[in-house]
Amino acid sequence: MSRVLMRGNEAIAEAAIRSGLKCYFCYPITPQGELVEYMARELPKRGGVFLQAESEVAAINMVYGAAAAGVRAMTSSSSPGISLKQEGISYIAMARLPCVIVNMMRGGPGLGNIAPAQGDYFQATKGGGHGDYHLIVLAPSTVPEAAELVRLAFELSDRYRVPAMILADGMIGQMMEPVELPEPVEPEDIPERPWAVTGAKGRPKNVITSFDLEPEGLKEMSLALQETYREIERNEVRWEEVETEDAELLIVAYGTMGRIAKTVVRLARQEGIKVGLLRPITLWPFPYEPVRELAERVRTVLTVELSAGQMWEDVRLAVEGRAETPFYGELGGVVPSPKRILEEVRKYVG
Amino acid sequence: MSRVLMRGNEAIAEAAIRSGLKCYFCYPITPQGELVEYMARELPKRGGVFLQAESEVAAINMVYGAAAAGVRAMTSSSSPGISLKQEGISYIAMARLPCVIVNMMRGGPGLGNIAPAQGDYFQATKGGGHGDYHLIVLAPSTVPEAAELVRLAFELSDRYRVPAMILADGMIGQMMEPVELPEPVEPEDIPERPWAVTGAKGRPKNVITSFDLEPEGLKEMSLALQETYREIERNEVRWEEVETEDAELLIVAYGTMGRIAKTVVRLARQEGIKVGLLRPITLWPFPYEPVRELAERVRTVLTVELSAGQMWEDVRLAVEGRAETPFYGELGGVVPSPKRILEEVRKYVG
Amino acid sequence: MSVEAAIPEGYVKVFSKPKALSDAKYTYCPGCHHGIITRLVAEAIDELGILERTVGISPVGCAVFLDRFFNCDFVQAAHGRACAVATGIKRARPDLVVFTYQGDGDLAAIGAAETVHAANRGENITVIFVNNGVYGMTGGEMAPTTLPGQRTTTTPLGREPRLHGYPLKISEMLAQLEGPAYITRQAVFDYRHIVRAKQAILKAFRNQLEGKGFSLVEILSTCPTNWRMTPVEAGRWVAEHVVKVYPLGDLKDVG
Amino acid sequence: MSVEAAIPEGYVKVFSKPKALSDAKYTYCPGCHHGIITRLVAEAIDELGILERTVGISPVGCAVFLDRFFNCDFVQAAHGRACAVATGIKRARPDLVVFTYQGDGDLAAIGAAETVHAANRGENITVIFVNNGVYGMTGGEMAPTTLPGQRTTTTPLGREPRLHGYPLKISEMLAQLEGPAYITRQAVFDYRHIVRAKQAILKAFRNQLEGKGFSLVEILSTCPTNWRMTPVEAGRWVAEHVVKVYPLGDLKDVG
Amino acid sequence: MEKAVIFAGFGGQGILLAGKILARAGMNRGLEVTWLPSYGPEMRGGTANCTVVVADSPIGSPVVDNPEALVAMNAPSLDRFEGRVAAGGVIVVNSSLVKRAVKRHDVRAVPVPANDIAAELGNPRVLNMVALGALVRGLDVLPLEAVEEAMEEELRGRGRDKLIELNRRALRRGFSEAEKYLA
Amino acid sequence: MEKAVIFAGFGGQGILLAGKILARAGMNRGLEVTWLPSYGPEMRGGTANCTVVVADSPIGSPVVDNPEALVAMNAPSLDRFEGRVAAGGVIVVNSSLVKRAVKRHDVRAVPVPANDIAAELGNPRVLNMVALGALVRGLDVLPLEAVEEAMEEELRGRGRDKLIELNRRALRRGFSEAEKYLA
Amino acid sequence: MPKGIVVVDKERCKGCGLCIEACPFGVLGFSSEYNSSGYRVVYMEHPDKCTGCAICANVCPDVALEVYRQEPTKEAA
Amino acid sequence: MPKGIVVVDKERCKGCGLCIEACPFGVLGFSSEYNSSGYRVVYMEHPDKCTGCAICANVCPDVALEVYRQEPTKEAA
Ligand SMILES: Cc1ncc(C[n+]2csc(CCOP(=O)(O)OP(=O)(O)O)c2C)c(N)n1
Numbered sequence A, B: 001m002s003r004v005l006m007r008g009n010e011a012i013a014e015a016a017i018r019s020g021l022k023c024y025f026c027y028p029i030t031p032q033g034e035l036v037e038y039m040a041r042e043l044p045k046r047g048g049v050f051l052q053a054e055s056e057v058a059a060i061n062m063v064y065g066a067a068a069a070g071v072r073a074m075t076s077s078s079s080p081g082i083s084l085k086q087e088g089i090s091y092i093a094m095a096r097l098p099c100v101i102v103n104m105m106r107g108g109p110g111l112g113n114i115a116p117a118q119g120d121y122f123q124a125t126k127g128g129g130h131g132d133y134h135l136i137v138l139a140p141s142t143v144p145e146a147a148e149l150v151r152l153a154f155e156l157s158d159r160y161r162v163p164a165m166i167l168a169d170g171m172i173g174q175m176m177e178p179v180e181l182p183e184p185v186e187p188e189d190i191p192e193r194p195w196a197v198t199g200a201k202g203r204p205k206n207v208i209t210s211f212d213l214e215p216e217g218l219k220e221m222s223l224a225l226q227e228t229y230r231e232i233e234r235n236e237v238r239w240e241e242v243e244t245e246d247a248e249l250l251i252v253a254y255g256t257m258g259r260i261a262k263t264v265v266r267l268a269r270q271e272g273i274k275v276g277l278l279r280p281i282t283l284w285p286f287p288y289e290p291v292r293e294l295a296e297r298v299r300t301v302l303t304v305e306l307s308a309g310q311m312w313e314d315v316r317l318a319v320e321g322r323a324e325t326p327f328y329g330e331l332g333g334v335v336p337s338p339k340r341i342l343e344e345v346r347k348y349v350g
Numbered sequence C, D: 001m002s003v004e005a006a007i008p009e010g011y012v013k014v015f016s017k018p019k020a021l022s023d024a025k026y027t028y029c030p031g032c033h034h035g036i037i038t039r040l041v042a043e044a045i046d047e048l049g050i051l052e053r054t055v056g057i058s059p060v061g062c063a064v065f066l067d068r069f070f071n072c073d074f075v076q077a078a079h080g081r082a083c084a085v086a087t088g089i090k091r092a093r094p095d096l097v098v099f100t101y102q103g104d105g106d107l108a109a110i111g112a113a114e115t116v117h118a119a120n121r122g123e124n125i126t127v128i129f130v131n132n133g134v135y136g137m138t139g140g141e142m143a144p145t146t147l148p149g150q151r152t153t154t155t156p157l158g159r160e161p162r163l164h165g166y167p168l169k170i171s172e173m174l175a176q177l178e179g180p181a182y183i184t185r186q187a188v189f190d191y192r193h194i195v196r197a198k199q200a201i202l203k204a205f206r207n208q209l210e211g212k213g214f215s216l217v218e219i220l221s222t223c224p225t226n227w228r229m230t231p232v233e234a235g236r237w238v239a240e241h242v243v244k245v246y247p248l249g250d251l252k253d254v255g
Numbered sequence E, F: 001m002e003k004a005v006i007f008a009g010f011g012g013q014g015i016l017l018a019g020k021i022l023a024r025a026g027m028n029r030g031l032e033v034t035w036l037p038s039y040g041p042e043m044r045g046g047t048a049n050c051t052v053v054v055a056d057s058p059i060g061s062p063v064v065d066n067p068e069a070l071v072a073m074n075a076p077s078l079d080r081f082e083g084r085v086a087a088g089g090v091i092v093v094n095s096s097l098v099k100r101a102v103k104r105h106d107v108r109a110v111p112v113p114a115n116d117i118a119a120e121l122g123n124p125r126v127l128n129m130v131a132l133g134a135l136v137r138g139l140d141v142l143p144l145e146a147v148e149e150a151m152e153e154e155l156r157g158r159g160r161d162k163l164i165e166l167n168r169r170a171l172r173r174g175f176s177e178a179e180k181y182l183a
Numbered sequence G, H: 001m002p003k004g005i006v007v008v009d010k011e012r013c014k015g016c017g018l019c020i021e022a023c024p025f026g027v028l029g030f031s032s033e034y035n036s037s038g039y040r041v042v043y044m045e046h047p048d049k050c051t052g053c054a055i056c057a058n059v060c061p062d063v064a065l066e067v068y069r070q071e072p073t074k075e076a077a
């Protein structure tokens, strides 16, 4: 397939459509407007349903309905809108419905601004809604990777009946890069959903619920869910390593910061500083083991984020004292340049 | 003062009124119904405003308004309702408004049930809303402590202009215990709020906002907020220790589990097992240092929760490999008895 | 029922539990009209022969257990979001018959936006709206529909409209919109009204089958437990007082 | 303005920026009616002499910068929640004059429940509702108020009511409720209408001062940028097309 | 000293109030107490129970594995909780409704026909006080007067003053009824 | 090879499209490219800018400290970005609007009266292509034909086919204009 | 033989009394029996008066009643 | 002397043209000047025709206009 120049937002939309997306529900918000527009234009032409909901709360509950009815469903938003979806996400998680949620993070908290940021890491990975649940969280660092991970998100979500989130930021959403789009899936490649509400014809009724008033019953549902999480943790951890073999300092960074860090590695190596990069691709499940192993070999594990130190906690949980674990973060939508980070790196080497 | 037999929900309500609560906004949900009822009955009589909102979303935004207007304001709810408040909480945090939010946790995720649970730990302590913010999170383990911590919540919230949460569960809310209620505060004991919107008479206008479109501006707001958080971390960590001096195994548990763990310590000691308990009272800021210090002295730090291992992450962040860190949790609203936990303790001693 | 055997010959069964209902006992309190309304919905499903392609959406409220009572597919929705969930299902699979069953707290308070917008979109679904003037399940708090002066746990001195709001006539409000095909208010406090309510429910489902769009049947109901009345008193209260504030009849019908 | 010095003697100033406005330049696009409406609110505040006890609530939307433009206290509300925030402020300090200024996406879509319920409570606040038929700030998506057939970025083939909903006449809907004191629809596409709109805004504030309760002034506005029209064309579009779907005039006035 | 009691029965049998009065009596006498209700779907017209702990030092868990006493006001309650009572404990059974005997041999059974006694006293609703009276005797931690006082405080000034005497008699009848089995 | 360009000017000057065409040309010739717009409150009628990176290996950061080239379509843009251009880089200035000269001496300045040339060509809106043409010459990474092709692809089939020829002429004029300074 | 017979599902009946109130012929009354949930159930106190009109069953919120009616004799039909 | 004078705040004016359209006497027009935001600003093209009615200022969305009117002479009053 030839490469097309696309914005991240558009590439995500197109990849979702090619992944058999049937229903997309949204409420507009910057910086993911082009995703909404693209869907409005393309999805109905390609046999899908585009509906602009009255709010993010309604949109996530429409996703709940469509997913319950057994089709591939998706919503997208940005930070404040994602906060409004937390109750719905918690329901979807416990009701075991597959779906994909895109968060193009922006500066926060509150109304904040529309610049790129990564302050929703905890919300995405630890569960911003109530109760013990997880989303599969995938963090693309380039536009082509965003398209790829959308496909993966649908697949994993279906396989485990766990909702998946694409966690990116305004920069990934707004920038253009050449993309090779995934081939459209065939309908028969989408797993069957015998549990879906499609009319109780020739089978016992199906019920989609997150409710059990009896603690023992709810515990059972919860244990099944936790068991699935353990399985995902075993099977689905994904990450990228760059020049880690001989690294003395390891940068851990994801998404937009992950790609900027690649330039930092290059610049550092030009100066003879042995820097490596571990870029988590799945934020949940987090690559604890890979980080831990590298931590045995390096002196310093530097976490770099567009936030106040959220992934840093996961890094420290992995490192557990095996290396020093400094942190560098930017806030408010400020994106540090490679040089700025290189300065930070220099503090810990030589 | 004499002791009164009160439900946790009622004691919290009365303590809030005695702390100078002016405005209370709510949306009904079990298991905090008695709190709402108590407020409806008492607050208007005592010069305050009780208003049942149309939803949790509206309630938290009413709190935002009342707090902006410079009065002590509060809302209460339980897990799914708290999820709906996440956007509003994130706004309040960034707009630097003091207020108190009560979460009487119940079984989750989703609709779950109304039994006691602690699955909202991450949501409360890491920020379930978007962006980098924290709540001051106080976790009472008895009814009298709940009343005390409500007073503290208002005080800390005012002092730092950071919203405070009382994180308890259905058991604390529903049970009765003798309480000594705090004395009513005098109006002059409530700190002034020169920043509040009270009409721009004889002063420049006041603006309450969480918005700055310029990354540099938003960064500045964020840094000020983070600075406050560091100050709170230095000054306000609170915890209780029980028989930790010679302990070989340390239990870490909070709230309802914290008090049940006290019985476990007693039962264990009766059997000659040297068990101690560290009960975090502030969940944010978490008592990392105290846990770390004890971890140097014990072989095992056992975390016990009514959830799938949320506080456990904070415990492991504190311990950083200094001791083994097993976990025991219950889910779905099941509350383990002291004996059940004692069994767990026995696995790690002798 | 095994007793059936004891019926002498020459008798025909003229009333029994609709097939759309399972054997599960209701969780409603004694005498609560929810039970009647639930049965009427089941009867309508039976009569239209649509059980095998119907999906119900249960609310959060005393009807939260609805999936146990019915024999069709069911989805339990977050409090207030039933209309959004129904929209998702219906858009995904337009061939399904989709209905929500919601209390007044659910539909008119927390769910007001979802209700108004589904109605305004003319979403082709059927909404059963049980107005009992209180939050039944959570213990009798004020609902948007509570009558002026009515005591509830959150209006201990009676609802004072200037403080707590006026009784919200959401059906009248929705009838103003272009989207809905059918908005009606019914009651079930006696046989005559039950028969009419049943006809309204049938029509609301038929509209959906005919693609006419959003149909909502509001049904005045009781909450003997939280009203602190006997079931018989509660029914009379509806007949005498509630219908004055919420007059019965069709508010919109595009025919 | 320093130019003032250049005015010859014998002239009096008959029009200048209201005192309630600061010197900050508007962030609105060229020719956007938001600017007129913002000024009218400021003029009303001036005329009533209430600047020092007024608190404005800015929405999320093109009016998000409102706090910069006004000289009174301001609170920036989450998208759609201005009426809830206003309720909180007004209940905490009933002596303040509290107004919200909201777009149609803010007030009628995401904020529908908060609007309906504040209105139904008769909350003693003033609501300025700027209906421009699109989501201006986010780049021109469909709003609940978008006209049938109107192209927006989310209705690229034009709004199709059966798919995307009908134009939501929220003022008509609110006028059905008992709570509101005053609901009116105005426009500002020419001088005559500007004068009338100003009177309506004054009345909505006076109602609050007199304790009459919830007053809402809907004002048909333009969005030249997203409508892809010149400001002059946009104004004409309102005069010729928008007013047909949204007729001007008072919808409720308890006097 | 730390003793726990589970009160269980149908909703409407006054189970929660009986427990609360016991807790209050304990508090009034300077003891530590906790009162923990169960709550659930069957709150209305279904079953209800509460656990009361009375102790002379701070109470850890209000959830109790093996209570020293059980008040079973109907058959399902006895079925459910009988096995959990601590050896040597006491089980007060409302023999008006529970037709079977207590199966355990390591506990003291106190069958009290609470409905019948209440009817006899002229008000079927005081059956809970009859049972509570019996429990007080069986538990032997608080004097009956303390419980009577607590009952008075509970009822006084809530339009239920007139019922105090009746309730007092019910408590006493229950107490003396238990005497038969425990003397 | 990795080269970055910042295009900056008023909204409406076609800055983002010029950047996109450059990126597209790079992609068509098998290079890696990124195109990153700025966006902000002043999107409408305010200033706009975008950063394009063209490289022959995967691109790390699309955010660039020191671009090899700047296209400054108005005075504020020159003020803002002049200092950041890498030594030896090139600055294309729209001299129709920017009256001052480039202050830096370690860069190559290419003043192009883009508005005037566009007006001369008969359509004031092609000023962006004039500037892009000049940039292509200054950057010297892609042949002008590649950029012409990319421009064609962008405009073709969107009701803008008729403008292709005009735009081509604008590109060429810009290119040859730059020739004066860089030859 | 009565025209109608009402069969009470004792485990479903919650003793609310709505059927008793609704029966136009005073057929139904409370029995002295309690079911396993503790509700006093309804029974046909005057079975002979029953017309089989099923009003009772229609008003019963708990779907606890089944109603049988004598088949019309061929002649009457 | 004209009856009215309109003062344009050039930095506020966004060149939307609404005032030009609204002036009943065709007083206003676009000048050839651009302000620092790149907008072409308005000026009094026919100052003599101005009546000082302030309609232009009323329709100006950017509060960019101030209007002065000749004081009525004592006699006229
Ligand atoms: C988000 C959320 N808020 C609140 C609740 C608590 N809740 C459960 S049911 C209910 C109201 C029920 O009232 P209504 O909808 O009138 O139904 P009814 O029980 O009267 O039939 C509430 C507030 C909840 N479960 N979720």
Ligand SMILES: Cc1ncc(C[n+]2csc(CCOP(=O)(O)OP(=O)(O)O)c2C)c(N)n1
Pocket (backbone or CB within 6 Å): A027, A028, A029, A030, A056, A080, A081, A084, D060, D061, D062, D063, D079, D102, D103, D104, D105, D106, D107, D130, D132, D134, D135, D136, D137, D138, D143
């Ligand atoms: C929770 C949330 N959802 C969405 C947005 C994005 N957003 C900003 S403004 C806006 C709509 C603005 O439209 P409208 O209210 O009509 O105001 P206008 O700009 O047209 O004046 C939206 C959806 C947001 N900031 N927060």
Ligand code: SF4
Pocket (backbone or CB within 6 Å): C027, C028, C029, C032, C033, C034, C062, C132, C136, C137, C222, C223, C224, C225, C226, E044
């Ligand atoms: S609480 Fe009220 S509405 Fe709910 S089941 Fe009981 S009587 Fe019916």
Ligand code: SF4
Pocket (backbone or CB within 6 Å): D027, D028, D029, D032, D033, D034, D062, D132, D136, D137, D222, D223, D224, D225, D226, F044
């Ligand atoms: S986007 Fe539209 S509504 Fe917003 S300021 Fe511009 S013209 Fe006005």
Ligand code: SF4
Pocket (backbone or CB within 6 Å): G004, G006, G022, G023, G024, G025, G026, G027, G028, G049, G050, G051, G052, G053, G054, G055, G056, G057, G067
């Ligand atoms: S069938 Fe008719 S007559 Fe017979 S008991 Fe029922 S209501 Fe009465």
Ligand code: SF4
Pocket (backbone or CB within 6 Å): C031, G008, G012, G013, G014, G015, G016, G017, G018, G019, G020, G041, G042, G059, G060, G061, G062, G063, G064, G065
């Ligand atoms: S109406 Fe039904 S539940 Fe009520 S008493 Fe009669 S049979 Fe029993």
Ligand code: SF4
Pocket (backbone or CB within 6 Å): H004, H006, H022, H023, H024, H025, H026, H027, H028, H049, H050, H051, H052, H053, H054, H055, H056, H057, H067
């Ligand atoms: S004041 Fe009146 S006459 Fe003068 S320019 Fe303005 S509109 Fe025209």
Ligand code: SF4
Pocket (backbone or CB within 6 Å): D031, H008, H012, H013, H014, H015, H016, H017, H018, H019, H020, H041, H042, H059, H060, H061, H062, H063, H064, H065
């Ligand atoms: S109306 Fe105002 S902004 Fe528009 S052109 Fe006239 S003076 Fe300028």
Ligand SMILES: [Mg+2]
Pocket (backbone or CB within 6 Å): C103, C104, C105, C130, C131, C132, C133, C134, C135, C136, C143
């Ligand atoms: Mg209700």
Ligand SMILES: [Mg+2]
Pocket (backbone or CB within 6 Å): D103, D104, D105, D130, D131, D132, D133, D134, D135, D136, D143
């Ligand atoms: Mg708008």
